[in-house]
Amino acid sequence: MATTIKDVAKYAGVGIGTVSRVINNEKAVGERTRKKVMDAMKELKYSPNNMASQLRKNETRIIALLVPVVNHPFFAKLAYYVEDEADRFGYSVILVSSQQRVEKETEIISRIKRREVDGAVFVTHYMHEEQDLENCPIVSIDRAFGKNIPYVTSDNYDATKKALKYMIERGAKKVGYIGSKPLVDSEVMERERAYLDVMAEYGMPARIVNEVMQHGEETAVVADFMEKYADVDGVFVSGYTLSQVFQDTAIESGKKIPEDLQIISYDGVFRQWVTSHITSVEQPIEEMARQVVRLLIKKIRGEETCSRTVLKTRFVLGSTTK
Amino acid sequence: MATTIKDVAKYAGVGIGTVSRVINNEKAVGERTRKKVMDAMKELKYSPNNMASQLRKNETRIIALLVPVVNHPFFAKLAYYVEDEADRFGYSVILVSSQQRVEKETEIISRIKRREVDGAVFVTHYMHEEQDLENCPIVSIDRAFGKNIPYVTSDNYDATKKALKYMIERGAKKVGYIGSKPLVDSEVMERERAYLDVMAEYGMPARIVNEVMQHGEETAVVADFMEKYADVDGVFVSGYTLSQVFQDTAIESGKKIPEDLQIISYDGVFRQWVTSHITSVEQPIEEMARQVVRLLIKKIRGEETCSRTVLKTRFVLGSTTK
DNA sequence: CTGAAAGCGCTTACAG
DNA sequence: CTGAAAGCGCTTACAG
Numbered sequence: 001m002a003t004t005i006k007d008v009a010k011y012a013g014v015g016i017g018t019v020s021r022v023i024n025n026e027k028a029v030g031e032r033t034r035k036k037v038m039d040a041m042k043e044l045k046y047s048p049n050n051m052a053s054q055l056r057k058n059e060t061r062i063i064a065l066l067v068p069v070v071n072h073p074f075f076a077k078l079a080y081y082v083e084d085e086a087d088r089f090g091y092s093v094i095l096v097s098s099q100q101r102v103e104k105e106t107e108i109i110s111r112i113k114r115r116e117v118d119g120a121v122f123v124t125h126y127m128h129e130e131q132d133l134e135n136c137p138i139v140s141i142d143r144a145f146g147k148n149i150p151y152v153t154s155d156n157y158d159a160t161k162k163a164l165k166y167m168i169e170r171g172a173k174k175v176g177y178i179g180s181k182p183l184v185d186s187e188v189m190e191r192e193r194a195y196l197d198v199m200a201e202y203g204m205p206a207r208i209v210n211e212v213m214q215h216g217e218e219t220a221v222v223a224d225f226m227e228k229y230a231d232v233d234g235v236f237v238s239g240y241t242l243s244q245v246f247q248d249t250a251i252e253s254g255k256k257i258p259e260d261l262q263i264i265s266y267d268g269v270f271r272q273w274v275t276s277h278i279t280s281v282e283q284p285i286e287e288m289a290r291q292v293v294r295l296l297i298k299k300i301r302g303e304e305t306c307s308r309t310v311l312k313t314r315f316v317l318g319s320t321t322k
Numbered sequence: 323m324a325t326t327i328k329d330v331a332k333y334a335g336v337g338i339g340t341v342s343r344v345i346n347n348e349k350a351v352g353e354r355t356r357k358k359v360m361d362a363m364k365e366l367k368y369s370p371n372n373m374a375s376q377l378r379k380n381e382t383r384i385i386a387l388l389v390p391v392v393n394h395p396f397f398a399k400l401a402y403y404v405e406d407e408a409d410r411f412g413y414s415v416i417l418v419s420s421q422q423r424v425e426k427e428t429e430i431i432s433r434i435k436r437r438e439v440d441g442a443v444f445v446t447h448y449m450h451e452e453q454d455l456e457n458c459p460i461v462s463i464d465r466a467f468g469k470n471i472p473y474v475t476s477d478n479y480d481a482t483k484k485a486l487k488y489m490i491e492r493g494a495k496k497v498g499y500i501g502s503k504p505l506v507d508s509e510v511m512e513r514e515r516a517y518l519d520v521m522a523e524y525g526m527p528a529r530i531v532n533e534v535m536q537h538g539e540e541t542a543v544v545a546d547f548m549e550k551y552a553d554v555d556g557v558f559v560s561g562y563t564l565s566q567v568f569q570d571t572a573i574e575s576g577k578k579i580p581e582d583l584q585i586i587s588y589d590g591v592f593r594q595w596v597t598s599h600i601t602s603v604e605q606p607i608e609e610m611a612r613q614v615v616r617l618l619i620k621k622i623r624g625e626e627t628c629s630r631t632v633l634k635t636r637f638v639l640g641s642t643t644k
Numbered sequence: 645c646t647g648a649a650a651g652c653g654c655t656t657a658c659a660g
Numbered sequence: 661c662t663g664a665a666a667g668c669g670c671t672t673a674c675a676g
Contacts, residue, residue: 002435004653015663020655030661047435051382052653055373055668062384062416069402076398080391083417092416092438094384095405113324113369116414326669337647342671352645374669377652437653 003044012040023048063296064094064108064120068215074240074267074285075123078141081289082121089297091118100215102126112136119300121292122149126183137299139292143186150299152292152309153187156266159281159313160194163264164236166315168202170322172234172262175199176207178225178246179238179266183212191238191266207232218245226253234262243267247278247320263320277318284311325366334362345370385618386416386430386442390537396562396589396607397445400463403611404443411619413440422536424448434458441622443614444471448505459621461614465508472621474614474631475509478588481603481635482516485586486558488637490524492644494556494584497521498529500547500568501560501588505534513560513588529554540567548575556584565589569600569642585642599640606633 005023009016014033021029022037029037040046054060065082067075083093094117098104108120119137133148140151167175177195182188192210199206207229213221222245235250237243243265247257255261265280291309298305327345331338336355343351344359351359362368376382387404389397405415416439420426430442441459455470462473489497499517504510514532521528529551535543544567557572559565565587569579577583587602613631620627 006653009663016654017656017664018662021662024655028661033662047432047437049377049653050433050436050438051373051377051380052668053655055371055377055653055670056655058373058668060373070392070405071395071398071402073393076393076401079398079401079417080393080419083392083419092418094414095401095417096414097402097405110369111372114372115369116372328669331647338670339648339672340646343646346671350645355646371669374652375671377654377669378671380652 002049003046004049005046007044008037008040008046011044012036058115059300060115060118061090062092062094062117063293063300064096064111064117065123066096066098066104066108066120067123069097069099070095072240074283077285078123078289081286082293085290085293089293091293091297098124098126100126109133109136109138112138119296121296137296139296139299139305141288141292142188143182143184150295150305150307150309151187152288152295152311154283154288154311154313156187156190157194159315160191160236160266161198162315163266163279163281164195164198167234167236167262167264167321168198170258170262173204174207174229174232175204175234175236176225176229176232177210177236177238178208178222178242179210180213180218180221180242181210188238191236195236210238215241218242219249222246222249226250233260234264236264236266238266240265240267243278243280258320258322262322277320279318279321280316282314282316284313287311324371325368327368327370329366330359330362330368333366334358380437381622382437382440383412384414384416384439385615385622386418386433386439387445388418388420388426388430388442389445391419391421392417394562396605399607400445400611403608404615407612407615411615413615413619420446420448422448431455431458431460434460441618443618459618461618461621461627463610463614464510465504465506472617472627472629472631473509474610474617474633476605476610476633476635478509478512479516481637482513482558482588483520484637485588485601485603486517486520489556489558489584489586489643490520492580492584495526496529496551496554497526497556497558498547498551498554499532499558499560500530500544500564501532502535502540502543502564503532510560513558517558532560537563540564541571544568544571548572555582556586558586558588560588562587562589565600565602580642580644584644599642601640601643602638604636604638606635609633 005016005019009019014037018033019037022034063086065079067079070076070079079095086093096104096108105126111117112120122138122140125143138149140149142153164175179191196206209221209225211221218241226249237246247263250257250261257263263278265278267283288311295305327338327341331341336359340355341359344356385408387401389401392398392401401417408415418426418430427448433439434442444460444462447465460471462471464475486497501513518528531543531547533543540563548571559568569585572579572583579585585600587600589605610633617627
């Protein structure tokens with residue numbers, strides 16, 4: 001049996017309420033009594049039982065982070081900063097890898113309802129139907145999946161547009177787009193929209209492959225693209241894995257980069273956690289993580305939140321553009 | 323106010339004990355009653371409050387995972403599998419990035435005492451003094467930091483020995499070792515021991531740099547090594563980041579690999595999460611993660627555990643050896 | 645198979 | 661400033 005607040009109270013000769021007040025650092029405790037209680041706690045090696053206070057306060061101080069997988073540079077980095085930011089507010093982070101499994105998502109919702117966690121950050125979402133997530137403190141990245149779910153995103157449209165124009169100014173005439181299509185409404189689709197708009201603006205035909213794809217299908221998709229549009233001299237790639245696969249394939253095909261083919265990636269390619277020298281639109285992962293956590297905590301506290309936060313990307317020149 | 327077990331009991335016209343039994347799937351409930359209760363739960367959209375049952379059962383079903391950083395391929399992969407395995411046993415994982423901060427470690431210990439988590443996996447440890455971690459369900463990877471802390475490791479000594487001999491058989495005559503020294507007792511030191519033993523066995527002088535180093539100091543350490551032992555024609559590198567930095571530096575220096583210089587790495591280098599073609603001793607990360615979780619759960623349950631589990635590495639040939 | 649009751653270890657009005 | 665008491669929402673012997 002661990003020592004409880006009762007033991008401490010008895011030992012210190014005070015009421016348990018007083019001990020509680022000391023634990024919670026309330027000012028309304030006399031210096032004398034406080035000292036007595038502190039000593040008793042030390043003497044008895046007392047640790048307050050968190051489960052009990054959780055129950056009383058109805059808060060767990062835990063949030064869940066749902067990502068597709070953790071062992072992926074983008075999500076790992078995100079997880080890192082989410083944890084760091086949460087910690088600043090006294091929250092812990094439970095990590096959940098959804099692994100494309102839809103149930104994981106509804107599972108988190110029930111965990112909120114069961115009061116296992118106070119709220120959740122959704123980085124993926126497969127839910128199509130509007131669930132009964134009223135009052136559920138949930139926030140998200142890139143995708144709006146409910147009217148009451150605030151989210152953080154980056155300036156997908158503008159950044160893509162800018163990147164494409166950059167490429168075209170450097171001589172790209174046959175510009176393609178390759179991406180993996182999100183399953184649900186997502187700001188990521190803004191990239192495609194930007195691409196199509198730019199093509200229209202320059203009167204260029206669209207060379208696009210943007211399909212829903214499973215992890216592992218990248219190679220096939222890239223092959224498909226390369227076959228369809230063998231003549232491209234500039235490509236915008238959306239997404240990490242795809243970027244890497246595309247770059248590798250392009251190099252293997254014997255194309256000179258950037259002479260024959262310019263490449264710009266949204267997200268860049270990570271090489272040992274360092275963005276390699278692909279020209280890319282870099283998302284402010286740290287800032288996205290911190291903002292999304294702050295949003296969530298506001299929601300948990302019942303404060304007003306901004307429903308859509310757009311953060312600026314950085315355009316990083318690499319060696320894959322002229 | 324959320325609906326509680328009381329509401330359900332009243333609605334179903336049964337006692338709260340019965341509702342509890344239904345929730346927990348106990349067999350000792352009549353078919354009739356069970357149905358009534360189930361219906362009531364559905365009708366009232368009841369979710370059992372986990373905090374309350376935690377308090378009663380004195381378990382949180384949460385474990386903590388302490389890693390130096392998550393956004394590093396090794397730890398991210400580990401985190402992924404730890405989460406996956408924990409999930410199978412009905413446990414959630416709280417992620418803690420220690421970031422070299424010693425307090426984080428003792429903090430977790432208090433969190434166990436405070437019953438915020440049921441146990442913890444320590445992948446780093448800075449603690450020198452034996453803490454009062456009796457009865458604390460803690461397990462660890464690679465390093466023994468207490469007599470009662472079971473851990474999982476890989477066959478550091480044998481694998482290193484084998485790798486070095488492989489290199490020597492392919493003609494390496496001036497063999498060096500470069501590593502970052504752990505702060506505390508760790509099985510990682512077995513690699514150095516293996517190196518020294520092999521050198522002794524072959525009558526070769528040791529060319530070694532194995533210092534305690536901070537993240538970010540790798541470049542300087544590699545430079546130091548290269549200057550001291552400019553003539554090496556075979557090097558064993560211990561650790562991810564170091565391997566990558568070393569490989570890059572070696573290439574930049576104009577050395578032909580593997581002609582002028584053979585390299586073998588413990589851990590390999592990750593390129594976009596794919597081990598690149600460096601010859602390496604690969605740790606069975608997934609297996610280590612799963613084993614360590616199972617160890618922890620046994621400890622939590624108070625079962626007997628094996629105090630040291632050694633898993634086999636794989637020797638993977640790449641293009642950095644002849 | 646089922647209900648009434650005690651109790652898990654706290655927090656928090658309430659009264660003094 | 662402090663204590664006694666109620667209660668957070670469950671689980672679990674206990675008795676039937």
